[in-house]
Amino acid sequence: MNAVPTVHVREAPAETGEGPVLQAHALSFQYVGAPPVFEGVSLQVAPREIVCLLGGSGCGKSTLLRVLARLETTHAARAEGQVDFLGQPLTSPHPRAALLFQQPSLLPWLDAARNVGFGLDFARQPALSKAALSQRVADALEAVGLAGQGGRYPAQLSGGMAQRVALARGLARQPQLLLADEPFSALDAITRAEMQELLVTLVDRWHTAALLVTHDIDEAIAVGDRILLMGGRPGRIVREWRVDIGRPREADAAAVTALRLDILTALHGVRQRAPAAAA
Ligand SMILES: Nc1ncnc2c1ncn2[C@@H]1O[C@H](COP(=O)(O)OP(=O)(O)OP(=O)(O)O)[C@@H](O)[C@H]1O
Ligand SMILES: [Mg+2]
Structure with missing residues (x-):
């Protein structure tokens, strides 16, 4: 029988004994004159780990990824918090933190x-x-x-x-880290599944790590070692799951179904708590 997924709410240390590839502490971000996009976000990505950042539309996932990558350079914004990459403060985009977006550009x-x-x-x-x-x-x-x-x-x-x-x-x-923002969401279902599999293989073979933004629960379960749920206004990391399910993860396996339901319930709860977006 498949193991029932366990839920961890605290950051897991790197299993290898090495420090995290990426560590973000107490990140907040706000465009001047607009409500905060996210507040108090802390996360880390360990070597060879795939972390999925999951959340509904508009909760701030892409903005957070840009802030983590140090792409968010506008002066019309207030940013707080610390980002460390390979143990050093990160202040500008780093060539060994590779980026992948929905459009291949x-x-x-x-x-x-x-x-x-x-x-x-x-x-x-x-x-x-x-x-x-x-x-x-x-x-x-x-x-x-x-x-x-x-x-x-x-x-x-x-x-x-x-x-x-x-x-x-x-x-x-x-790269020691891939930062990806919905990289497969424009692809057809079969190609998307192939690319998800490829990502998992590459992270292992190339000794890299990945932070993958997605709004697709099944994608997060298919590829993630951990899943972070972002939600609320301003956005926060509200839940975290460690995905202790062997690969390949069959969509109808009991542990996958249980985890999907747990995530769906949490996502629904976050949406209900969030005030309606301004028209
Ligand atoms: N330049 C900007 N000025 C003001 N607000 C902005 C700006 N860019 C984004 N926002 C706001 O920040 C919030 C978060 O946007 P973001 O694109 O990060 O969300 P997301 O979670 O990636 O959504 P999606 O799943 O649709 O891609 C949204 O409410 C958006 O309107
Ligand atoms: Mg986005």
């Missing part, structure tokens, strides 16, 4: 290989020889199942292939 005039290699020789990366760079690109393309496809241009790629190229672009930076 490939440069249409570069082929897949050049898209993957684009920016690899930018600041804060150790200089790479031409041979090392093309090896990195080839390795990353192979990892996402696109070996030998580097000569294709974005217009010649399906949506799923384009998102694989975007994933390879992140991998080529040899």
